[in-house]
Amino acid sequence: PVDIKVPKTRDRGGQGIHFRSELLPPYIKRTKSVETVLPWLYLKGISTGDFSEALAALLGKDAKGLSAGTISRLKQCWVSEYDDWRVRDLSKEHYVYIWADGIYFNIRSDDAKQCILVIIGVTSRGDKEFLAIEDGYRESEQSWTEVLLSLKDRGFRSPKLAVGDGALGFWKAARKVFSQTRSQRCWVHKTANILNKLPKHSQAKAKQYIHDIWMAETRENAEQAFDLFIKTYELKYPKATQCLEKDRDELLAFYDFPADHWAHIRTSNPIESTFSTIRLRTKKTRACVSRSTILTMVYKLGLSAEKGWRKLRGFRRLADVINGVKFIDGVDEETFERQRNAA
Numbered sequence: 001p002v003d004i005k006v007p008k009t010r011d012r013g014g015q016g017i018h019f020r021s022e023l024l025p026p027y028i029k030r031t032k033s034v035e036t037v038l039p040w041l042y043l044k045g046i047s048t049g050d051f052s053e054a055l056a057a058l059l060g061k062d063a064k065g066l067s068a069g070t071i072s073r074l075k076q077c078w079v080s081e082y083d084d085w086r087v088r089d090l091s092k093e094h095y096v097y098i099w100a101d102g103i104y105f106n107i108r109s110d111d112a113k114q115c116i117l118v119i120i121g122v123t124s125r126g127d128k129e130f131l132a133i134e135d136g137y138r139e140s141e142q143s144w145t146e147v148l149l150s151l152k153d154r155g156f157r158s159p160k161l162a163v164g165d166g167a168l169g170f171w172k173a174a175r176k177v178f179s180q181t182r183s184q185r186c187w188v189h190k191t192a193n194i195l196n197k198l199p200k201h202s203q204a205k206a207k208q209y210i211h212d213i214w215m216a217e218t219r220e221n222a223e224q225a226f227d228l229f230i231k232t233y234e235l236k237y238p239k240a241t242q243c244l245e246k247d248r249d250e251l252l253a254f255y256d257f258p259a260d261h262w263a264h265i266r267t268s269n270p271i272e273s274t275f276s277t278i279r280l281r282t283k284k285t286r287a288c289v290s291r292s293t294i295l296t297m298v299y300k301l302g303l304s305a306e307k308g309w310r311k312l313r314g315f316r317r318l319a320d321v322i323n324g325v326k327f328i329d330g331v332d333e334e335t336f337e338r339q340r341n342a343a
Helices: 026-043 048-059 068-085 141-153 168-177 187-195 200-214 219-233 238-245 259-265 269-283 291-306 315-322 333-342
Strands: 095-103 114-123 128-137 161-164 182-185
Touching: 068 291, 095 128, 095 168, 095 259, 095 269, 095 315, 114 141, 114 269, 114 291, 128 141, 128 291, 141 168, 161 168, 182 187, 187 200, 187 238, 200 219, 219 238
Parallel strands: 095 161, 161 182
Antiparallel strands: 095 114, 114 128
């Protein structure tokens, strides 16, 4: 390495004469920023073979020295970043709610049952963060147990509520590792599962019945709407009503938490919305990607999306949840009693 400096020249004669070093082309001065940009261009959908055109647009047609091979080497740093991230200390934060899901991608493997296990948590300050991005065998109990035990071993404390779909592997693992955590089933997934058991001509009306349950202002009203759905469909479509009835308690758990938080904890949308964009990137890959590649891609894209997440609405109420304040129909018990007495 040789330390060099670019002479500072000023054209006072207005002749348009500018100094240009043959040793240090202009784009080299932007190498650090370019090294950051190039991997992100790949993540957003530009393949390594198309980088020559992308570099020309960024740095000019004479830009050289940053080949597709260079891009590949730059991407290798993601692996070490991910390895450090997945073993980081979690003891300094208190995560109140978590959302969990298994995401399937087009992975180059003889075993198509591999998936990415994802957990997002919300801190006591209302910030949502990725807690785990791990590969697993389908959504098995053993795979989820390993993920949760890893979190616990790094100082993660039992959350107050876990939100997820009907994957039994996660719920069995959660009950073993965090027995005090309440369960909330995702209403979006549950609605889809129920409608799949109904004929198409009945789905629109049934969906409105289901909507009336989880949008009810009180648990009592929700229970009434719940029972109405059962009575309406149990004779003709018992499988649909059984699908709803078996998770009654877990579907209505959100009523025991602040009403400000209901929009966040009734579904696993924080994961679904984030991974809809990540799937777009993986679909642009010409061939299936390896497990290692997909893990690092999900990690980098996930943390990029995390920066744009908004705080949990009503996050100041999280302190009450942590301290064990009892909520009835979304209102703390003291306020609930005062309102009832006033009525």
